[in-house]
Amino acid sequence: MSTTPDLTVRIGAVVLKNPVIAASGTFGFGREMADVFDLSQLGGICSKGVTPEPRVGNPPPRVAETASGMLNSVGLQNPGLERFVSEELPFMKSLGTVVIANIAGNTVEDYQAMCRRLDATDVDAIELNLSCPNVKEGCMAFGSTPTGVAGLVRAVRPMTRKPLWVKLTPNTGDIRETSIAAEASGADAVSLVNTLLGMAIDIRTRRPVLRNNTGGLSGPAIKPVALRMVHEAYQAVGIPIVGMGGILTGEDAIEFLLAGATAVQVGTANLVNPLACQDIMDAMFRYAKEIGLERIADLTGALRIW
Amino acid sequence: MSTTPDLTVRIGAVVLKNPVIAASGTFGFGREMADVFDLSQLGGICSKGVTPEPRVGNPPPRVAETASGMLNSVGLQNPGLERFVSEELPFMKSLGTVVIANIAGNTVEDYQAMCRRLDATDVDAIELNLSCPNVKEGCMAFGSTPTGVAGLVRAVRPMTRKPLWVKLTPNTGDIRETSIAAEASGADAVSLVNTLLGMAIDIRTRRPVLRNNTGGLSGPAIKPVALRMVHEAYQAVGIPIVGMGGILTGEDAIEFLLAGATAVQVGTANLVNPLACQDIMDAMFRYAKEIGLERIADLTGALRIW
Amino acid sequence: MRTLVRTGLVRSVGFMAPGQARMVVEEPATASAAQPGQFLEIDCTPAADGECARSASLRAPFLRRPISFCNVDRVAGTFTLAFRVSGAGTDALSRFRTGDRLSFLGPLGHGFTLPATGTCLAVGGGIGVYPLLHLLRAARERGLGTAAVCGYRSPEEAFLLDEFREVSDRTFFASDSGGLDFTGHAGAALEAFLASQTPAGPVTVLTCGPFPMMRAVAGLCARQGHACQVSLEERMGCGTGICLVCACKVRSLERGEPEYRRCCTEGPVFDAREVVWE
Amino acid sequence: MRTLVRTGLVRSVGFMAPGQARMVVEEPATASAAQPGQFLEIDCTPAADGECARSASLRAPFLRRPISFCNVDRVAGTFTLAFRVSGAGTDALSRFRTGDRLSFLGPLGHGFTLPATGTCLAVGGGIGVYPLLHLLRAARERGLGTAAVCGYRSPEEAFLLDEFREVSDRTFFASDSGGLDFTGHAGAALEAFLASQTPAGPVTVLTCGPFPMMRAVAGLCARQGHACQVSLEERMGCGTGICLVCACKVRSLERGEPEYRRCCTEGPVFDAREVVWE
Numbered sequence A, B: 001m002s003t004t005p006d007l008t009v010r011i012g013a014v015v016l017k018n019p020v021i022a023a024s025g026t027f028g029f030g031r032e033m034a035d036v037f038d039l040s041q042l043g044g045i046c047s048k049g050v051t052p053e054p055r056v057g058n059p060p061p062r063v064a065e066t067a068s069g070m071l072n073s074v075g076l077q078n079p080g081l082e083r084f085v086s087e088e089l090p091f092m093k094s095l096g097t098v099v100i101a102n103i104a105g106n107t108v109e110d111y112q113a114m115c116r117r118l119d120a121t122d123v124d125a126i127e128l129n130l131s132c133p134n135v136k137e138g139c140m141a142f143g144s145t146p147t148g149v150a151g152l153v154r155a156v157r158p159m160t161r162k163p164l165w166v167k168l169t170p171n172t173g174d175i176r177e178t179s180i181a182a183e184a185s186g187a188d189a190v191s192l193v194n195t196l197l198g199m200a201i202d203i204r205t206r207r208p209v210l211r212n213n214t215g216g217l218s219g220p221a222i223k224p225v226a227l228r229m230v231h232e233a234y235q236a237v238g239i240p241i242v243g244m245g246g247i248l249t250g251e252d253a254i255e256f257l258l259a260g261a262t263a264v265q266v267g268t269a270n271l272v273n274p275l276a277c278q279d280i281m282d283a284m285f286r287y288a289k290e291i292g293l294e295r296i297a298d299l300t301g302a303l304r305i306w
Numbered sequence C, D: 001m002r003t004l005v006r007t008g009l010v011r012s013v014g015f016m017a018p019g020q021a022r023m024v025v026e027e028p029a030t031a032s033a034a035q036p037g038q039f040l041e042i043d044c045t046p047a048a049d050g051e052c053a054r055s056a057s058l059r060a061p062f063l064r065r066p067i068s069f070c071n072v073d074r075v076a077g078t079f080t081l082a083f084r085v086s087g088a089g090t091d092a093l094s095r096f097r098t099g100d101r102l103s104f105l106g107p108l109g110h111g112f113t114l115p116a117t118g119t120c121l122a123v124g125g126g127i128g129v130y131p132l133l134h135l136l137r138a139a140r141e142r143g144l145g146t147a148a149v150c151g152y153r154s155p156e157e158a159f160l161l162d163e164f165r166e167v168s169d170r171t172f173f174a175s176d177s178g179g180l181d182f183t184g185h186a187g188a189a190l191e192a193f194l195a196s197q198t199p200a201g202p203v204t205v206l207t208c209g210p211f212p213m214m215r216a217v218a219g220l221c222a223r224q225g226h227a228c229q230v231s232l233e234e235r236m237g238c239g240t241g242i243c244l245v246c247a248c249k250v251r252s253l254e255r256g257e258p259e260y261r262r263c264c265t266e267g268p269v270f271d272a273r274e275v276v277w278e
């Protein structure tokens, strides 16, 4: 890619080559795709959600297809923080792109301890997952109310100098309030949105399709809701927004920038198209070139509401 | 239709021939479909949202297609309560099915006055729309918090002996809480759910596609969320639940019954298939027959969670 | 009971010009019923036989698309749809193949009203020319005079010229980039045409095309005292009148107050004097 | 870089038996690379040329579907997919036509491991027989002994019999309702087969089919001391290892603790001794 248009964006102190980040839980730790396309081109990679101890995850079935989307109930299957730091992070850092560690815990202390540990690594940013709908304790419970968000972010903030991105849940009455709480408590960015809590039923067995009964809805189905929330949050906070939810194409990504996102994460799209991130980066570049845009960053919030 | 299986369901005092109701705002007042299929077969018809005074609605564009769904921002265009009572209600009552009046207002007094007026009519039930995302004041503001719901329902309850169904919004942190508030304040049923607030952007013009900027998301895209909310509410309240959100086929409708709905409303499906309600009724009948079910009402809440 | 949901057999699909597709569909009842200016709400995925609403996961795109009748052959029991490929729906439609089944609702809407006598002067711009072909054929069958003023972007994108010649006493083709009878848009072409010709009897102008063009045409008709009917376009949900998303702002000739009417039911064709040109 | 996303040309589509479809696809690189027991993640809507991810509104159904190689012809550069129409995705797939483009990811997964010597005894039930055809052909090419024990619901639903005869030294066809070599399910058939035959050299059993059947087969192999590989089935998201939804419970032979492994990457084929049969 040539240098004009300039695709660089900044999330606080973190500079991304371009606004496209592979989303947490939909790109592993980058290993599976490392020989599929050149990952150094990516704006960034966000790790699968990491917890203090290893987690085996939920029993299968863990996936249900829905109209233009899917439900998942993986339940944060991961090797635990120590193995993440020793085995996965070095590999991710070797890829030549910005690396974000997505972390989740059951208690405030879990998050604090993980942030302290990550502070001593070369990870570029920490994404506090306050929005996983697939685990019994913590996580989404923190993220669904402004007080929950504020309490957690305030407790964690002193533990690290790393940029803190707070990933919020759409399963809330007002995303502005939780975003404002994150900003006021010291977050460097908010990531919007995680999955909507959903359910699918097999009428033959009269059972939920997912063994976990409910799961997180992602994919194009949720794009209108995610886009609205990014737009709302953009009017409410001054910190950068990392937008996501149903992005499949470059056009989708540009919609999120216009609504107020500084960067985007691409999740479910990677499942149906392993080259999704690359295709989206290419399409954004072409678009910027076509309309004679100098800096992609100028699109952020450029939506003209009626 | 023969009499076995028995498709009758009861929402409090209201007996429906079968669980299929045409949803508010997606069937007009029944006129357009009256010569398309035999409306007397329907479980019920819910009117377009009616307000105290006539409303012209929002400027166009009022619709945006989304992945497996649509956004609308009609904004409660309707002839006002008086003309509804004098011109539309008699026609609806002549159809030979249960008629539900869906009403919306800006203030508590609006709802009170409308309920008083409707009490003197032969409407079978009143659906309090506390969830329209397309009007500036009132409505969804009442429905998004438990205290809002409780305050409104309590104020309105003494105004009428008609059954009160309270239609709630999915744009809330916990549907159980608003459902419990409705029940505790005297609602006879809750209708779940109205549309999710969403947005679509035209990247060429950098404008929201909808002239109203945001709109209500409906259709199959929202089914997993609606189904989960019905399931949650069923575990929280004892009054019947009228389930809806993305029902397109008989299977979809049965999923809602299993999750806890006593009846369902079919909305957006009518737009793409004018015979949707009929097709769904037929499919439910066939299904019940095939599995040897005597009463469709036995499906309500029959989901076996893991 | 009125049959609203129908399935037709696709007889042929092809391109008339780049991005301009044409599909011939066989469904005799629809061909008989079709009135000029009416439209169908079309499902853009091939239908299994008789099927209307397929399961959610197979509806792609989700909503139907409104397309007007471009031509109708009652004897053969067929009708022609002509459309510009401008998005997911029309793209999917252009990929149908002979033998596919097409699911549609209709005929829908309030079409053009043919005058009792005189000349039907059809004025179209871009894809707005399509429904005018059916209109002119119907007018000629009624023994009315027929004339067509059609505006295109360029001669390369000018389609259906022969077809228009066939059904019109006079044709006048305009192109923004020159090379046809007139250089300029359809509104200006109409002015030139009316200045040079005196069509037989009272003239009724029937127009379809971009909003600014139709506004110019309506203005000219008002000044020159011709009756004028315009076919408006609005995004639709149902096409059948139940969802109220297709609001067109019109001013009732009796009441005078601007109000929203349904493009799919009270329209798409309105008396030009009713339209609020904003 | 590894090419993961490919597009092939559909050579033919048809039904072998009611609800049992077969599709032949040309894509030489895929045909060369395909290993027995591997699968593809298939997009169930025809692809425009080279296209992979189409716009959201046209992805229907949304996720890809895992389908195994049933047969491979490296010389012709083609492979065969055989599948039961059991839902929206496979239904859409069965409606493809000759000349359509098929988008897929793969070859994916860890397939069967052919032994160095002896006999490959393939045991399949229902649609589980499909991948065994490719397996037996590969085994024969390697000079191994081949035998097939296939279980069907009824003789009417017994497909690919001739194809299995062609690649197997011995075949033994079972049907739940009688009328073939054996009456009963594939597990019982295997027991009868092994009681009546002594295949050449050490026997490696490779099985694919319903879970209870494979459990029975694995139990028999454990008792009789045959190596056994089983092909598990789990709902998938990506097929490429990045989403972790396809968890299969297995017990590591070294560590012994049950753990979840990815059906799409560590599987679908596992050593029978690893599988947690619950």
Ligand SMILES: Cc1cc2nc3c(=O)[nH]c(=O)nc-3n(C[C@H](O)[C@H](O)[C@H](O)COP(=O)(O)OP(=O)(O)OC[C@H]3O[C@@H](n4cnc5c(N)ncnc54)[C@H](O)[C@@H]3O)c2cc1C
Binding pocket: B064, B065, C039, C061, C063, C064, C065, C066, C067, C068, C069, C082, C083, C084, C085, C086, C087, C088, C089, C090, C091, C127, C130, C131, C232, C233, C234, C235, C236, C268
């Ligand atoms: C009454 C009527 C008759 C029409 N007749 C014809 C015809 O004969 N030939 C023809 O080429 N076009 C016609 N159109 C326009 C045609 O409906 C649109 O071009 C088409 O819907 C675009 O769909 P798409 O999926 O290709 O585009 P997309 O932009 O992907 O569509 C997205 C959504 O917007 C709607 N939409 C987009 N553009 C328009 C538009 N111009 N008008 C209305 N809705 C739109 C679509 O229906 C869909 O809901 C007619 C429109 C109306 C209202």
Ligand SMILES: Cc1cc2nc3c(=O)[nH]c(=O)nc-3n(C[C@H](O)[C@H](O)[C@H](O)COP(=O)(O)OP(=O)(O)OC[C@H]3O[C@@H](n4cnc5c(N)ncnc54)[C@H](O)[C@@H]3O)c2cc1C
Binding pocket: A064, A065, D039, D061, D063, D064, D065, D066, D067, D068, D069, D070, D082, D083, D084, D085, D086, D087, D088, D089, D090, D091, D127, D130, D131, D232, D233, D234, D235, D236, D268
């Ligand atoms: C590794 C592997 C190889 C396979 N090979 C074959 C084959 O060669 N021939 C064949 O007929 N079938 C095969 N299957 C099963 C096949 O994938 C399913 O029948 C198919 O996905 C059903 O999709 P559908 O849309 O028709 O059904 P739907 O029920 O509509 O599918 C809904 C969702 O559930 C998933 N699903 C449904 N049934 C299954 C199932 N049995 N296994 C996995 N996912 C399922 C679908 O992928 C989809 O995501 C294989 C499965 C796996 C895991």
Ligand SMILES: Cc1cc2nc3c(=O)[nH]c(=O)nc-3n(C[C@H](O)[C@H](O)[C@H](O)COP(=O)(O)O)c2cc1C
Binding pocket: A023, A024, A025, A026, A048, A049, A050, A072, A074, A076, A102, A129, A132, A167, A193, A194, A195, A217, A218, A219, A220, A222, A244, A245, A246, A247, A265, A266, A267, A268, A269, D237, D243, D244, D245
């Ligand atoms: C299979 C799967 C696993 C996910 N795991 C995580 C996770 O571990 N941590 C997290 O913050 N989000 C997780 N997510 C949510 C995504 O990162 C993203 O927020 C969401 O899916 C919406 O974006 P999308 O529609 O582009 O997928 C997961 C999503 C999917 C589909």
Ligand SMILES: Cc1cc2nc3c(=O)[nH]c(=O)nc-3n(C[C@H](O)[C@H](O)[C@H](O)COP(=O)(O)O)c2cc1C
Binding pocket: B023, B024, B025, B026, B048, B049, B050, B072, B074, B076, B102, B129, B132, B167, B193, B194, B195, B217, B218, B219, B220, B222, B244, B245, B246, B247, B265, B266, B267, B268, B269, C237, C243, C244, C245
């Ligand atoms: C065009 C349109 C208009 C609607 N108008 C109303 C309304 O006036 N009052 C109301 O309570 N709900 C209204 N709704 C919401 C529906 O009744 C229903 O709750 C929602 O669309 C979800 O169901 P569905 O996915 O089956 O459409 C409207 C929905 C649509 C699509």
Ligand code: FES
Binding pocket: C235, C236, C237, C238, C239, C240, C241, C242, C243, C244, C245, C246, C262, C263, C264, C265
């Ligand atoms: S499109 Fe639904 S009323 Fe016109």
Ligand code: FES
Binding pocket: D235, D236, D237, D238, D239, D240, D241, D242, D243, D244, D245, D246, D262, D263, D264, D265
């Ligand atoms: S299907 Fe995604 S990891 Fe196996």
